[in-house]
Amino acid sequence: MIDSHCHLADDAFVKDLEEVIGRARAAGLTHALCILAADNPVEAERARALAAIWPALRFGIGVHPHQAGQFEGREADVVRVVRAVVGSIPEARAIGEIGLDYHYDFAPKQVQHEVFRLQIRLARELDVPIIVHTREAEDDTLAILREETGGIVRGVMHCFTGSRKLADEALALGMHISFAGIVTFPKGANVRDVAAQIPADRLLCETDSPYLAPTPNRGKRNEPAWVVRVAEDLAALRQVPLEDLRRQTSANFAALFRP
Numbered sequence: 001m002i003d004s005h006c007h008l009a010d011d012a013f014v015k016d017l018e019e020v021i022g023r024a025r026a027a028g029l030t031h032a033l034c035i036l037a038a039d040n041p042v043e044a045e046r047a048r049a050l051a052a053i054w055p056a057l058r059f060g061i062g063v064h065p066h067q068a069g070q071f072e073g074r075e076a077d078v079v080r081v082v083r084a085v086v087g088s089i090p091e092a093r094a095i096g097e098i099g100l101d102y103h104y105d106f107a108p109k110q111v112q113h114e115v116f117r118l119q120i121r122l123a124r125e126l127d128v129p130i131i132v133h134t135r136e137a138e139d140d141t142l143a144i145l146r147e148e149t150g151g152i153v154r155g156v157m158h159c160f161t162g163s164r165k166l167a168d169e170a171l172a173l174g175m176h177i178s179f180a181g182i183v184t185f186p187k188g189a190n191v192r193d194v195a196a197q198i199p200a201d202r203l204l205c206e207t208d209s210p211y212l213a214p215t216p217n218r219g220k221r222n223e224p225a226w227v228v229r230v231a232e233d234l235a236a237l238r239q240v241p242l243e244d245l246r247r248q249t250s251a252n253f254a255a256l257f258r259p
């Protein structure tokens, strides 16, 4: 079992990090991908301690669309910032999370677009996959992905909450689709419908911890061990044995991230 997206370098885990990682390993997790905010030096610094405690941990590094606004007028700097963090962490395996978020709109759209594009180009230069966050920005996200890649994207749509059309078009680009605790929520019916139909070899599961704790722990701090709850519901709605789902999503993670 693998948690393909968590934020273990977040402040939320500072106090009991060793216990959190201990529970993840006890739950059968062989790997996890920890997202680091490239613009937050504290998180990059914590990556060293994290990797020392859990050598199988791998990292995705990027500037989130919520944080893109700080690069307004100097967008090209995002490449320098992300490249420096990637270069300082031997376990870095991906660029992300990157993308567009029009729900909160914390940064002007044009700045979000440019920061997203530049990080896609960096990922292609470094030959690593991308982790894409998209919210209420499906058409622009797909347009930028197509324009920047020529139609083949090595990457994942993370914490999928989008439309069936977004899933189909992301799959057509060659992407993986990752589901979080939302599949366990009573109001997650639309997400469950999409999750039931994703080809087995493109499916990933994640916690997005400390956010989005699955039921029955909804509202609490989430942690990587609870990815098993996501996997249980995914297995049930796809009508496959849990063991098969765990094995398949682990193989998919290995194929995409080469951990």
Ligand SMILES: [Zn+2]
Pocket (backbone or CB within 6 Å): 005, 007, 035, 097, 208
């Ligand atoms: Zn995340």
